[in-house]
Amino acid sequence: MEISEALEALTSLSQEIRLRVFRLLVTASPHGLPAGAIAEELAVPANTLSFHLNHLRHAGLVSVRRQGRMQIYTARCDQVEFLKDFLTENCCTKSSCAS
8 A cells, every 4th residue: 555545545534424434334344335324324414425425435445336226335444454554564663662
C-alpha cells in the first residue's frame, strides 16, 4: 500500500458516519447490505448516506454491486488488512519500541 492510499483510507474513516457505515458493513460481510438498510440502521438520510458511501468507495474501503434495483455495499476487509499491515510494517524495529 502506498502512503497516498493509506492517507485516503484513514481520512475516509476519520469521519463518524463513514466509520459507522464501515463497521456496520464489516458485520454484514461477506454478503453486504443494501443502501436502504444501511440508512435505516444508522438513521442517516439517503442523500447523506450516498455521499459517504461514495467517499468510502473512492477510498477503496467498500465495493458496490447491483442486485435488481438495489445497490448492495460490501466492506473491503482486504483493504483494511493492507492498511493494518502498512501501519505496522516497521513495528518494533527501533530499540525504544522493543522494550
